[in-house]
Amino acid sequence: MSAPAQAGPPDRYVYFPGCSLKGTGVAYEESLLTMFRKLDIGVDELEDWNCCGATSYMAISEGSAFALAARNLALAHRAGARELMAPCSACYLVLMKTLDYRKRYPSVDKSVREALDRAGLPATNGVRVRHPLEILYNDIGAARIKSKVVRGWTGGRLACYYGCQAVRPYSEVDDPHQPTRMEQLLNAIGVPTVDYTLRTKCCGGSLTGTIPTVGLRLNYELLKESVRNGAEAIVTICPLCQFNLDAYQGQIRADIWKALDVPVLYLTQVLGWMLGGEWRELGLNRSISGVSVLKRWFSAPKEKEAYV
Amino acid sequence: MSDATGQPRVGVYVCHCGTNIAGVIDVKNVAEYGATLPNVVVSREYKYMCSDPGQELIHQDIHDLRLDRIVVASCSPLLHEHTFRTATEAGGLNPFFFHMVNIREHGSWVHTDRAAATLKARDMLRAAVRRVARHRALETRSVPINPDVLVLGGGIAGIHAALTLANAGKKVYLVEREATIGGHMAQFDKTFPTLDCAACILTPKMSQVKSHPNITLWTYSEVTKVDGYVGNFKVEVTRHPRYVDEALCSGCMQCVEACVYKEGRVPDAFNYGLSKRKPIYMPFPQATPSVVLIDPEACIDFKSGKCKKTCIEACDRDAIYLKQAANVEEVNVGSMVIATGFQPFDVKRTPYYGYGHYPNVFTSLEIERLVNASGPTGGEVVGRDGKKPKAVGIIHCVGSRDQHTNKWCSRVCCMYSLKLAHLVREHTDAEVFNFYIDMRTPGKGFEEFYQRLLNEGVHFVRGRVAEVTDWAHDRSEEGKLVIRVEDTLIGTVRRIPVDMVVLSVGLEPREDAQDVRRLFNISCATEGFFLERHPKLAPVNTSTDGIFLAGCCQGPKDIPDTVAQAGAAAAEALALIDAAHIELEPNTAYIDAEHCSGCKTCIPMCPYTAISFVAERDRVAVQKAEINEALCKGCGTCVAACPSGSIHQNLFEDDEIFEEIAGLLETAG
Numbered sequence: 001m002s003a004p005a006q007a008g009p010p011d012r013y014v015y016f017p018g019c020s021l022k023g024t025g026v027a028y029e030e031s032l033l034t035m036f037r038k039l040d041i042g043v044d045e046l047e048d049w050n051c052c053g054a055t056s057y058m059a060i061s062e063g064s065a066f067a068l069a070a071r072n073l074a075l076a077h078r079a080g081a082r083e084l085m086a087p088c089s090a091c092y093l094v095l096m097k098t099l100d101y102r103k104r105y106p107s108v109d110k111s112v113r114e115a116l117d118r119a120g121l122p123a124t125n126g127v128r129v130r131h132p133l134e135i136l137y138n139d140i141g142a143a144r145i146k147s148k149v150v151r152g153w154t155g156g157r158l159a160c161y162y163g164c165q166a167v168r169p170y171s172e173v174d175d176p177h178q179p180t181r182m183e184q185l186l187n188a189i190g191v192p193t194v195d196y197t198l199r200t201k202c203c204g205g206s207l208t209g210t211i212p213t214v215g216l217r218l219n220y221e222l223l224k225e226s227v228r229n230g231a232e233a234i235v236t237i238c239p240l241c242q243f244n245l246d247a248y249q250g251q252i253r254a255d256i257w258k259a260l261d262v263p264v265l266y267l268t269q270v271l272g273w274m275l276g277g278e279w280r281e282l283g284l285n286r287s288i289s290g291v292s293v294l295k296r297w298f299s300a301p302k303e304k305e306a307y308v
Numbered sequence: 309m310s311d312a313t314g315q316p317r318v319g320v321y322v323c324h325c326g327t328n329i330a331g332v333i334d335v336k337n338v339a340e341y342g343a344t345l346p347n348v349v350v351s352r353e354y355k356y357m358c359s360d361p362g363q364e365l366i367h368q369d370i371h372d373l374r375l376d377r378i379v380v381a382s383c384s385p386l387l388h389e390h391t392f393r394t395a396t397e398a399g400g401l402n403p404f405f406f407h408m409v410n411i412r413e414h415g416s417w418v419h420t421d422r423a424a425a426t427l428k429a430r431d432m433l434r435a436a437v438r439r440v441a442r443h444r445a446l447e448t449r450s451v452p453i454n455p456d457v458l459v460l461g462g463g464i465a466g467i468h469a470a471l472t473l474a475n476a477g478k479k480v481y482l483v484e485r486e487a488t489i490g491g492h493m494a495q496f497d498k499t500f501p502t503l504d505c506a507a508c509i510l511t512p513k514m515s516q517v518k519s520h521p522n523i524t525l526w527t528y529s530e531v532t533k534v535d536g537y538v539g540n541f542k543v544e545v546t547r548h549p550r551y552v553d554e555a556l557c558s559g560c561m562q563c564v565e566a567c568v569y570k571e572g573r574v575p576d577a578f579n580y581g582l583s584k585r586k587p588i589y590m591p592f593p594q595a596t597p598s599v600v601l602i603d604p605e606a607c608i609d610f611k612s613g614k615c616k617k618t619c620i621e622a623c624d625r626d627a628i629y630l631k632q633a634a635n636v637e638e639v640n641v642g643s644m645v646i647a648t649g650f651q652p653f654d655v656k657r658t659p660y661y662g663y664g665h666y667p668n669v670f671t672s673l674e675i676e677r678l679v680n681a682s683g684p685t686g687g688e689v690v691g692r693d694g695k696k697p698k699a700v701g702i703i704h705c706v707g708s709r710d711q712h713t714n715k716w717c718s719r720v721c722c723m724y725s726l727k728l729a730h731l732v733r734e735h736t737d738a739e740v741f742n743f744y745i746d747m748r749t750p751g752k753g754f755e756e757f758y759q760r761l762l763n764e765g766v767h768f769v770r771g772r773v774a775e776v777t778d779w780a781h782d783r784s785e786e787g788k789l790v791i792r793v794e795d796t797l798i799g800t801v802r803r804i805p806v807d808m809v810v811l812s813v814g815l816e817p818r819e820d821a822q823d824v825r826r827l828f829n830i831s832c833a834t835e836g837f838f839l840e841r842h843p844k845l846a847p848v849n850t851s852t853d854g855i856f857l858a859g860c861c862q863g864p865k866d867i868p869d870t871v872a873q874a875g876a877a878a879a880e881a882l883a884l885i886d887a888a889h890i891e892l893e894p895n896t897a898y899i900d901a902e903h904c905s906g907c908k909t910c911i912p913m914c915p916y917t918a919i920s921f922v923a924e925r926d927r928v929a930v931q932k933a934e935i936n937e938a939l940c941k942g943c944g945t946c947v948a949a950c951p952s953g954s955i956h957q958n959l960f961e962d963d964e965i966f967e968e969i970a971g972l973l974e975t976a977g
Contacts, residue, residue, distance in 0.1 A: 177659045197665075197777055225779045 009139040012042035013130070014081040016072055018052050018091040024247075025088065025239025027283025031268035032087055032132060034282055038275035039140060039148060046076055046084065053098070054090035055206065066108055067115035069098035073129075074121035083128045085135065087268075089165035089238035095129040096170045131166055131173045133237050133267065137181045142188035149189045150276040155297035156232030158186065158270070159196035161222065161245070163203055163238040176200070182235065182267055189274050194229045198222055203241040208248055219244055220252050223262050233263040233290060233297075235270055242266060249289040263290025273298055316441045317349045319375040320433065321366065323357035323382035325412055332416035334426040338381065341430045345437045349373050358388050363395040370399030377440045381409040381433050402445035404894070404959070409436045431972055438971035442964045446894040451938065453539035454642030455885045458483065460531055460824075463491020464867060465647035465859025465874040467513050472878035473645075474522035478885060481639055482517060483545055484527045488595035489514055491649055495578065495673060497680040499867055500727040501757035507594065507682075514596040526637070527597060534827055537941060538854030539642045539890045549632035550601035552588075556627035559598030564588055566622030568615060574606045576684075580674045583684035588619050588628075593682060602630070643854040643881040646838060647874065648824060650815040650860035653707025653714065661706065661811055662776040666789055667692035669776060669809040672702075672721070672728060679731045689735040689808075697738045697807035701791045702729055703773045704744040708814030716835060718814035718864040722748045725812045726757055729766045732810075741767040741804055743793055751866065769804070771796045776809050815864040828855055837863045848877040853890075856880050895942035895959045897935055903954035906931040910946035910955060919946060 013036070021029035036043045049072050051057070053065035073095060076084040086092040102109040102125045113123040136145065160182035166173045174181045179200065183193045203222060208215030222245060226234050236242045246264040253260050264287070272282045279285060284298055320342035324330035335353045342351030350369055354362050357380055369375050378401070380392045385408045393403035411429040419425035455478055459470045462484030470482045482489070493499075494514075496506035517523055526547055533544035564586055572584030578592045587606035590598070602610075602619075609615035609630060620628045652673055655663040663669045668691040670678070681687040690696050702725050708718040722744065729740045747768070749758045762768070771794045780786045781803060788805035795802045817836030818824075825832050830850040831839040838861050841849035848856045856877035859870040884890070910933055911919050918939035922930040935946075935955075947957045956962070 175659075197779055221779060221781070228779075 008144070009041060009135075009141075010083075011040075012044060013083065013085045013135065014046055014076050014079060015043045015085045015087070016046045016049055016052070016076075016091060016095075018049075018054075018086065018088045020088045020090070020239035020243075024243045027286040028087060028239050028242070028266045028268060030281060030283035031266050031272045031277065034277040035268045035272035035275060038272060038277060039145070041140070043085070046072065047079065048075060052086070052088075052091040052094050054094040058094060058097075063111050063115075065094060066098050066101065066112050069094050070102070070112045070116055070125075071119060071121060073098065073125075073127045074116050074119075074123070076127045077122050077124055081127060083130050085130045085132060087132045087237075088240075089131075089163055090240060092129060092131050092173075093165040093170070096172075099125060099127075099129060100170070131237070133166065133181055134173045136185060136267075136271070137174075142185050145185065145271065145275070146189050149274045151274050153189075153191045153274065154299075155191075156293075157192045157194050157230055158233050158235045158265075159194050159226035159229060159231035160186070160199055160267075161196065161203075161226070161234050161236045161241060162199050163236065163241040164200055166237055167200055182237065185267075186235070186270065189271075191270060191274070194226075194231045196226060196229050196231065198225050203238075203244045205240065205244075208244050212251075215244070216248060216252060216255065219248055220256055223249070223252070223260060224257065226262060227260075231262075232293060233265055235265045235267050237267050246288050261290050261293075263287055263294050265294075316347050316377045317373065317375050318345075318347045318377040318379060318437055318440060319366065319369045319373065320345075320348055320351040320437065321357050321362070321378070321380045321382075322351070322353045322411075322429075322433070323362070323380065324353065324355045325383060325416075326355065329382070329412050329416045332419060332422060332425050333411060333429050334422065337426055338411070338429045338433060342379075342381075342433055342437070345434055347377075347441060348437060349375060357382050358391050363391065363398070366392070366395045367399040370396075370401060375399075376401060376405060377443065378406045379409060379433065379436045379440050380406070381411045381429060381436070383412040384410050384414075404446040405440070405443050407436045407440040407443065409433055434974060435968045435971035439964050439968035442961065442967050444958075444961070446958050448894050449892040449896070449937065450889045451539055451892060452889055453885055453887065454541075454640055455479070456481070456639070456641045457881050457885075458531075458541070458543055458639065458641045458644045459647060460644065461491070461647035461649055461859070461861070462486070462489030462517075462525075462527065463647060463649045463859060463870075464493045464510065464513075465649065465861075465870045466491075466645070467510075467517055468871050468874035469645045469647060469858050469878045469881075470523055471513060471516055471520065472875055473881060474520045476878075476882055478522065478882070480523045481543075481545070481641065482523055482525050483529050483531055484525075485530050486591070487528045487550060487599075487601050488591045488597070489517060489525070489527060490592075490594075490596065492673075493867060494592065494594070496676050497683075498727060498731060500723040501751070501753045503727070503730070511594045511596075514594065518596050525597065528601065529637075531827065532636070534829070536640075538852075538884070541641050541644060541854065543639050543641060543644070545637045545639065547635040547637060549634055550599065551604070551628065551630050551632050552600050552602065553627045553629050553632075554597060554599050556625045557599040557623075558625060558627075559590065559595075559600065561590060561600070562622045562624075563600060563619035563628060564590065566618040568608065568618055574603060579677045579684045580671070582674060582677055602628075643856065643884050644828070645856045645858055645874070645877045645881060646824070646828060646830070646850075646861060647858040647877075648818055648821070648861040650864065651818045653718075653813040653816050655706060655811050655813060657713050658706055658811075660775040661703065661773070661809070662778075662789070663811060666776065666778060666809070668697070668789060668807060669811065672724060672810055672812045675728050675732065675810050679728070679735055687735065689732055689738075691808050695807065696736050697732075698736075699739045699741070699788075699804075699806040700732050700736070700808045700810060701741045701743060701773075701776075701789070701804060701806040702732075702810040702812060703776075703791070704742065704812045705772065706811040706813050707816065709745060714814055714816055714835070716814075716864070717748065719748070720864060720866045721812040721814060723751070723754055723757070723866065725810075726761050726766075728810060728812075729761055730764065733764065733766065738807070739767070741769055741791070741806065743769050743771060743773045743791065745770070745772055751868070769793060769795050769797075769802065774801075780805075815860055818861070821861070828852065830855055830857075833863075837861065848873055848880055854884060893942065893959070895957065896937050896940040897942065897944065897947050897955050897957045898937075899933055899935055900954040900956060901932050903952050904932045905952050905954075906933065907951060908933065909949055909951055913945050913949045915943065915945065916941050 053068035057065040116123045204215035204218040322339040339353040396406040397403040458481045470480045529547040532546045535542040567586045575581035576583045576585040604610040677683040749755045773793045785805045791804045833839045858874040858877040
């Protein structure tokens with residue numbers, strides 16, 4: 001799949017959606033596919049993929065989690081891919097962790113091999129895991145994206161929010177403490193960003209559901225600080241972060257801060273828009289918070305069409 | 309000395325080294341095996357061969373059994389080759405009729421399999437017994453020692469070493485890279501735990517250096533080449549142009565006043581950029597030598613050639629000379645003291661503490677300048693916003709004891725953090741929080757100083773700080789820097805809002821330590837500090853004879869330890885100088901003139917230019933190569949290169965090496 005260095009980015013990527021991009025994060029999938037189409041890069045969904053093994057799996061049965069992740073990588077290998085794109089940070093992390101642990105701990109590798117053997121899959125551990133941000137930054141590059149931009153930015157300033165899993169502990173996506181690649185890409189195509197201190201702080205993860213007092217508090221800090229730093233919207237690369245920040249603002253308005261209404265976008269939605277994508281094909285119609293702002297920025301079609 | 313048959317009579321001694329060797333190798337078995345080898349007259353094992361009774365065994369056997377060759381299987385020759393050569397000599401033999409087998413560092417210490425290690429020791433012993441039979445009688449060489457010393461680095465370590473040597477009547481060249489001596493100590497305000505003023509105790513020593521008749525002070529200079537060996541080093545020093553004649557400048561500062569820049573424009577390195585200086589400047593008021601210099605990067609005349617040159621007009625001594633070029637000096641010295649110091653940890657490597665992002669995050673060295681009465685704020689401790697802080701957090705171990713940056717403890721940070729806590733309170737009345745992992749206060753009066761700070765009401769929070777941030781949880785945190793830390797004594801995460809954060813940076817090797825190491829042919833430990841010859845017993849020596857270490861270039865240490873080490877390094881150099889001569893290994897190469905064809909292959913190969921070609925002598929054609937024994941260092945390059953095999957090397961004769969190899973490869977009996 002990977003292209004020779006001088007020939008620019010590969011023309012196709014194999015893509016692992018995971019549950020989020022088919023569920024709560026469907027806008028991420030829609031915008032991701034649209035964006036790559038506008039960049040003239042093909043994206044093939046991995047056939048017969050299964051759960052990545054993240055969240056409770058890793059905590060309850062590590063062995064099963066590694067086996068699940070390894071199956072997806074093995075499927076990619078069997079399909080002839082040398083790389084697998086994982087846009088969801090949780091998927092990305094668990095796939096990276098599986099590669100790493102298989103290399104580092106022979107016992108993990110052994111149990112994974114046995115599981116893959118039973119499933120009749122190749123036991124190799126050679127498929128590289130890629131995150132879209134890192135692909136955009138390293139493979140495609142700001143210059144190429146800029147050359148395909150068809151719109152001027154008419155929106156406000158954005159706070160780039162990376163979350164934790166994409167940048168830690170593996171640092172291929174960006175610097176673990178001070179990531180800047182989203183800012184670099186956005187600024188390169190004329191989208192202004194703000195200095196956002198909390199760019200890798202916890203979004204609350206599943207705590208928003210399990211211990212809402214803690215989860216909502218973390219959520220509130222992120223939203224409040226983005227506003228304090230002068231941002232009018234947050235842009236993110238993780239479906240759980242996006243969901244947490246976008247979906248609970250009503251609750252926060254009721255509990256803490258009446259005036260809160262901040263749109264929370266995917267990076268792929270902003271880039272996709274600049275590359276010529278439309279409201280619906282970028283999943284912009286699925287946003288919960290800051291809808292009036294979004295309508296202003298992205299010149300939404302008529303009212304009735306904007307509903308899901 | 310050989311017996312009637314002409315066969316050598318070899319004595320073999322296998323050392324237990326307590327359990328160091330005997331714990332892994334079956335010493336008895338090795339000694340018994342030794343007795344079966346050809347030419348071996350006696351083979352013994354002994355608990356400690358290096359002890360007096362151990363050495364006595366050797367003399368006695370030489371005497372009683374008419375031995376003429378000795379083999380000791382024990383530790384590394386670096387430790388005891390000299391001991392056993394002396395014992396051999398004491399028995400009446402030439403000391404070079406001895407050979408040593410290292411069955412400790414090359415045996416017991418690196419193996420765990422007893423049987424295999426024992427077999428290996430037997431093999432090595434057999435090889436040595438065969439080799440020693442071929443040994444020849446040799447004489448050591450004695451060379452005179454040049455009594456002059458070069459000291460590299462003009463911090464407190466270099467200053468103290470230079471003064472000690474100079475006061476003993478030795479000629480010293482003190483070479484400093486910066487434009488002034490003084491080092492880091494000159495930047496400190498007070499010293500812990502006595503709180504005496506750093507400048508008050510340092511500057512008199514700086515002036516003594518300048519005025520001492522035995523010291524040649526070269527600042528703004530670097531050593532660019534080192535040749536030779538102990539007793540006879542040849543050193544090239546490059547003196548960078550300061551564009552001011554050092555001999556003429558009196559340090560009156562009129563040129564600085566007259567500079568077309570009315571205000572400073574360039575970040576002043578001495579104040580860590582907290583103030584600005586002009587292109588022509590004095591590094592600090594007590595700079596030694598008291599001579600200004602011009603920064604060509606900033607001076608208009610260097611950049612555009614279109615300056616009114618008011619500085620030149622202002623100088624009534626005509627000391628400013630814009631065309632000055634670098635000047636290379638060459639000196640001969642017998643020994644050297646390396647005292648190149650440390651560099652502070654770069655806080656950019658810990659971005660989570662917000663340095664460079666939040667203006668009121670400072671490094672500890674910046675605070676040293678802020679509390680100093682002659683510092684950029686005249687001793688006012690204020691943030692970069694000009695406000696006096698009401699609460700200050702001091703974070704310990706920034707770049708120390710950290711798996712992600714530097715793993716070592718920097719030894720001085722706990723104490724200087726206490727000192728800064730005291731000084732900041734004194735200057736601002738602020739509430740001060742110290743965040744520490746462990747308080748390490750093991751020096752004289754250090755623990756008492758810690759108690760004093762506790763009584764003064766400074767807060768101590770035990771835990772490594774996670775981050776410094778400006779996001780506020782509630783109104784009390786608005787506009788503050790919030791320190792997030794797990795307080796491990798009460799087992800909870802705390803958020804402590806402050807107005808100023810001080811990062812207590814660790815000490816690390818200088819960026820160019822590796823270059824210096826190569827230049828002087830010394831070693832670095834894994835973390836990059838220069839390596840002493842032995843961590844306990846030769847702490848100021850290096851692996852190269854005649855080169856000594858002092859101060860933080862060898863590892864982090866405080867001022868008292870640095871001064872003590874500098875004194876020790878000077879004493880080592882003096883001991884060498886007082887010996888007047890040094891014995892060198894007779895491992896030089898020599899030419900068998902009869903077989904030399906005069907092809908000159910060896911001449912360009914010699915790294916020490918010790919070989920010359922003699923075309924004729926006394927009008928008689930010679931046409932042979934000749935080796936200057938005084939210059940030869942015994943590297944063996946010419947021996948291997950000689951096409952006719954007519955160059956030989958003492959201690960490494962072909963037959964000695966071949967016998968050793970044959971012995972090693974011979975199947976064990």
